[in-house]
Amino acid sequence: MPFVTWLKRHLVVIAGLFTLAYLLLPNIVVTVFSFNKPKGRFNYQWQQFSTDAWKDPCGVADMCGSLSLSLQIAFWATVGATLLGTMIAFALVRYRFRARSAVNSLIFLPMAMPEVVMAASLLTLFLNMGARLGFWTILIAHIMFCLSFVVVAVKARVMSMDPRLEEAARDLYAGPVQTFLRVTLPIAAPGIAAGALLSFALSFDDFIITNFNAGSTVTFPMFVWGSAQRGTPVQINVIGTAMFLVAVLFVLVSMLITNRRNSQKA
Amino acid sequence: MTTDNSGDVRLSGISKTYDNGFTAVHPLDLTVPQGSFFALLGASGCGKTTTLRMIAGLEEPSTGTVHLGDQDVTLLPPYKRPVNTVFQSYALFPHLDIFENVAFGLRRRGIKSVKKQVEEMLELVQLGEQARKKPHQLSGGQQQRVAVARALINHPKVLLLDEPLGALDLKLRRQMQLELKRIQTEVGITFVHVTHDQEEAMTMADTVAVMNAGRVEQLGAPSDLYENPRTTFVANFLGTSNLIEAEVGTGNGDDLVLKAGGGKLILPRARCSAPATAGGKVLVGIRPEKIALTHADDAGTIPEGRNRLTGRIADASFIGVSTQYVIDSPVCDELAVYVQNVERDGRLVPGAEVVLHWSPAHTFGLDATQDIDAGVETVEEEAA
Numbered sequence: 001m002p003f004v005t006w007l008k009r010h011l012v013v014i015a016g017l018f019t020l021a022y023l024l025l026p027n028i029v030v031t032v033f034s035f036n037k038p039k040g041r042f043n044y045q046w047q048q049f050s051t052d053a054w055k056d057p058c059g060v061a062d063m064c065g066s067l068s069l070s071l072q073i074a075f076w077a078t079v080g081a082t083l084l085g086t087m088i089a090f091a092l093v094r095y096r097f098r099a100r101s102a103v104n105s106l107i108f109l110p111m112a113m114p115e116v117v118m119a120a121s122l123l124t125l126f127l128n129m130g131a132r133l134g135f136w137t138i139l140i141a142h143i144m145f146c147l148s149f150v151v152v153a154v155k156a157r158v159m160s161m162d163p164r165l166e167e168a169a170r171d172l173y174a175g176p177v178q179t180f181l182r183v184t185l186p187i188a189a190p191g192i193a194a195g196a197l198l199s200f201a202l203s204f205d206d207f208i209i210t211n212f213n214a215g216s217t218v219t220f221p222m223f224v225w226g227s228a229q230r231g232t233p234v235q236i237n238v239i240g241t242a243m244f245l246v247a248v249l250f251v252l253v254s255m256l257i258t259n260r261r262n263s264q265k266a
Numbered sequence: 267m268t269t270d271n272s273g274d275v276r277l278s279g280i281s282k283t284y285d286n287g288f289t290a291v292h293p294l295d296l297t298v299p300q301g302s303f304f305a306l307l308g309a310s311g312c313g314k315t316t317t318l319r320m321i322a323g324l325e326e327p328s329t330g331t332v333h334l335g336d337q338d339v340t341l342l343p344p345y346k347r348p349v350n351t352v353f354q355s356y357a358l359f360p361h362l363d364i365f366e367n368v369a370f371g372l373r374r375r376g377i378k379s380v381k382k383q384v385e386e387m388l389e390l391v392q393l394g395e396q397a398r399k400k401p402h403q404l405s406g407g408q409q410q411r412v413a414v415a416r417a418l419i420n421h422p423k424v425l426l427l428d429e430p431l432g433a434l435d436l437k438l439r440r441q442m443q444l445e446l447k448r449i450q451t452e453v454g455i456t457f458v459h460v461t462h463d464q465e466e467a468m469t470m471a472d473t474v475a476v477m478n479a480g481r482v483e484q485l486g487a488p489s490d491l492y493e494n495p496r497t498t499f500v501a502n503f504l505g506t507s508n509l510i511e512a513e514v515g516t517g518n519g520d521d522l523v524l525k526a527g528g529g530k531l532i533l534p535r536a537r538c539s540a541p542a543t544a545g546g547k548v549l550v551g552i553r554p555e556k557i558a559l560t561h562a563d564d565a566g567t568i569p570e571g572r573n574r575l576t577g578r579i580a581d582a583s584f585i586g587v588s589t590q591y592v593i594d595s596p597v598c599d600e601l602a603v604y605v606q607n608v609e610r611d612g613r614l615v616p617g618a619e620v621v622l623h624w625s626p627a628h629t630f631g632l633d634a635t636q637d638i639d640a641g642v643e644t645v646e647e648e649a650a
Contacts, residue, residue, distance in 0.1 A: 162355060164357040165359060165360075167324050167344070167353070168353055168357035168359070170323075170324070170343070170344045170345050171344050171351045172350065172370050172371035172374060172416070172417075172420070173371050173420070174345055174370075174374045182370075183359060
């Protein structure tokens with residue numbers, strides 16, 4: 001049975017390809033439908049090929065405004081969460097202080113808590129404080145839930161770091177600032193970058209917490225949700241596809257850089 | 267270089283007690299002269315690494331001072347001390363290539379043109395080809411040489427080595443011992459070397475300080491330490507010693523006469539580190555290779571004036587250059603005797619009655635109030 005032997009030999013590859021297809025299928029659908037020209041307001045059935053939406057991505061009222069708002073919030077949330085989270089991670093790994101173990105487990109709590117519960121309690125808090133809901137309340141909320149992820153990512157990296165490396169740097173005439181900039185930070189960088197990327201992705205597509213605490217402000221996920229009630233413009237698929245392509249581009253570039261480094265060494 | 271003493275390391279009353287109350291190093295005075303190869307030898311946890319780290323500035327002493335030459339560096343941070351360290355795990359910077367690792371110290375001191383110096387240093391440690399590789403791409407021995415190059419390029423007054431060969435296999439370790447010794451002779455820098463390997467300390471160092479439980483037990487040239495140990499710890503930790511409990515009899519002149527079992531043993535007074543009052547107890551020590559074995563039938567052929575004991579061979583193991591015997595004697599069980607395989611006496615098999623004899627000049631005397639087994643277990647533990 002040549003077919004059976006062939007199957008046995010390639011089973012792992014086949015299973016891998018199926019899994020990959022399963023993961024990527026939604027993205028493919030989104031991409032394909034970004035070239036659709038739907039009849040009516042809903043972009044759920046394939047009609048005919050068109051690049052209209054790609055030529056005019058901001059053609060839908062308010063969409064690009066909400067996109068820009070989401071990007072801004074995601075950017076600042078990433079900056080805030082990465083800065084704070086990195087410092088917390090260093091404190092938790094490097095210093096012995098009272099309640100250290102308590103803080104260590106409390107940091108995980110926001111990740112485990114149902115988002116809707118957190119959203120509702122945040123809203124209660126903001127209302128009681130008399131805060132005006134909008135950009136700032138969304139940003140504060142996003143930094144809050146991104147923080148745990150940054151701490152976890154950076155902590156893992158810092159924990160696996162040999163403290164002797166910093167001692168070696170100090171032994172080789174690097175003062176505290178130099179030691180941090182030249183040795184500690186570069187070695188912790190992959191963990192920090194992972195935390196930052198995660199923060200950006202989490203903040204950009206967050207809906208539940210944002211929806212509770214946004215007031216009259218509309219972010220991109222909220223816009224998509226809102227328009228889905230009345231009709232889905234093709235431009236939503238265009239933005240989705242563009243985001244996906246940017247992410248793929250990121251991965252490709254970083255892979256190219258590592259490849260080139262490796263080939264240089266060899 | 268002979269008149270220059272800027273590479274002297276002087277520790278005065280230095281000690282380290284941690285916050286949890288554990289005292290790693292008891293007040294300690296130590297002087298390492300410029301240009302010498304000095305070894306701190308001891309089992310793990312004896313305080314040798316802590317002492318080294320206090321010289322480097324990585325650990326703050328609880329009391330006492332550290333001087334380099336005439337300069338008091340006790341309060342200087344490590345990056346202001348003219349001292350560099352080769353760490354046990356090498357601590358090479360994983361994100362920098364070999365060239366940048368070696369250049370690190372120069373760059374931090376604001377030296378702009380480092381290329382020539384780094385290349386020369388890499389040549390010295392035979393790694394010129396590897397300059398653009400990352401540390402993880404090198405073998406253990408190569409990484410070790412990078413660590414040495416990274417420290418030496420700064421021309422420190424003192425180079426500190428914290429178990430630098432611990433991670434290497436035996437053959438490579440022997441090779442690197444010679445290499446380090448060669449580099450030290452070449453550059454003439456003071457080396458302070460921390461190790462738990464007594465053979466390594468004895469081969470490499472001019473002076474060895476044996477440390478135990480935060481104190482220096484004995485300090486001296488390797489041969490002095492070996493031939494005339496002053497504590498049971500040193501006697502057992504450096505090589506193997508037979509220690510026999512004996513009673514001090516009448517002394518005559520330069521020699522002490524001791525009673526052990528029925529026989530008497532002679533010990534030069536100068537080689538006894540214990541107070542020897544008549545009737546008191548001392549431990550008589552003798553190294554296994556100093557003892558000669560003669561079959562009991564030939565006892566008459568043993569020259570006069572030698573110390574002798576009788577016993578029965580309990581075990582004999584042939585290991586090529588020598589045969590190691592374990593001998594049960596009425597005064598002491600399990601005496602070790604190493605005999606060179608020059609002319610083997612076929613009668614020396616387990617069960618045979620023998621006479622052990624040795625020159626009184628090789629005998630040493632220790633204080634009997636000490637733990638007779640101090641330093642024994644530690645050696646086995648490290649060897650495992």
